[in-house]
Amino acid sequence: MTPVQHLLGLSILSQLLASVSCRLTISAALNVIEHVPLLVTSQDYFSASSQPIIVDGGVAVIVSNTTVDLAGNAETQALRQFANHTSLRILWNIASVPYRLVINTHALTADGTRNISSLADLRGKRVGTIPTTSAAYFVESLLKTAGLDHGDYSAVFGGMCHEAPCGNKTLPYMLARGEIDAFGIWEPTLELGIQALPAGQTKVFQDRKAYREIYNLHSTKEKLDDPGKRKEIVEFLKHLIRVQSVFEKTPEKVYERTSSAVNVSVPILEKIWRVHDWSGGLPVDLLDVLEEEDKYIARVDGREPNSREKLKELIDTSVMEDALKELQAERS
Structure with missing residues (x-):
């Protein structure tokens, strides 16, 4: 190889590395429906050379891996990570989902006198969930509305299922x-x-006031303090807002892609779609929710709850404001 060829090779390599480095990397659990708008945004609004890289994970990855720029996750996991990684920031709500709880009405009440029919009837019963997740918090919060504390029933841990027949140790199978x-x-x-x-x-029981998952887009203070990276994040959010409008208003356009992404059949998606709110923004009660929920996370994780003032730092509205301003300018 001649010196000229060597220099040319280094130049090409540098260009390739620069091309890769300018691509956003996004971490999210790839088996949940809520992450799919991130995938669709990446596929529909970016060229092959600039398309964001989506990796499996969530906020636990963004706080431990500096190559990750954005992360999708529920607010429970954000609170868990924020306790030790105070640079984490919530930027935007991707989906709000009031979870549901299903009971087998043919099970007998604790005294064996009649079939269960209410949340209060779950006293002394076995209630399935997944530990240290938003589901566990939901179960505890919902049953509190019926006067049941977390020691008044047995929490039984099971797994997820995306398609029938559900296998051994999954929650539908166990029910x-x-x-x-x-x-x-x-x-x-x-x-x-x-x-x-x-x-x-x-x-089936559902109570939005007791709990709704607030599945958000996250970044870190370090990423947002980098002008170039911040510009890329604002650009991505602009397109994510456009995609969420499709998820909200014309979901039939994304059923097949969602089905393929998370292995959930279209008929099931059609049944559950309206449980999800894809309208975006940042909920006006987000800080209230975080403050109350952090008490639970702190108890589970064996720490003191964060103050309301501290939790304010977790929410960054500036990226949303910039993205909305740019969208408005493009429309006018």
Whole structure:
């Protein structure tokens, strides 16, 4: 190789590395429906050379890997990571999902006198969930509305399911076989739990005031303080807003792609789609939710809750404001 060829090779390599380095990297759990707008945004609004890289994970990855720029996750996990990584920031709400809880009405009450039909009837019963997740917090919060503390029932841990027949140790399987009397979790596992029992043998509870998942887009202070990276993040959010409008108003356009991404059939998606709110923004009560929920996370993680003033640092509205201003300018 001549010196000229060598220099040319280094130049090409530098260009390739620069091309890769300017691509956003996004971390999210790739098996949840809520992450799909991130995938569609990446595919539909970026060229092959600039398309963001999406890796499996969530906020736990963005706080431990400096190559990751954005992350999708529920607010429970953001609170868990913020306790030790105070540079984490919430930028935008991708989906809000009031979880549901299903009970097997043919199970007997604790005294064995009648079939269960209410949340209060779950006293002494076995309630399925997934530990240290938004589902676990939902179950505890919902049952508190019926006067049940977390020691008044047995929490039984099971797994997710995306398509029937659900396998051993998944929550729908356990409900159908009487291993649990009820369970609460995100979709589509909950819907498959309903379908796992005969018609008329289930009752479903949902209370947005008790809990709704607030699945957000996150970054870090370090990324946002970098002018070039911040510009890329604002650009991505602009396109994400456009995609969420499709998810909200014309979901039939993205059913097939969502089905392919998370292995959930279109008929199931059609049943559960409206459980999800894709309208975006940042909820006006977000800080209130974080403050109350952090008490639970702190107890589970064995730490003191963060103050309201500290939790304010977790929310960054400036990226949303910049993206909305740019969208408005483009439309005018």
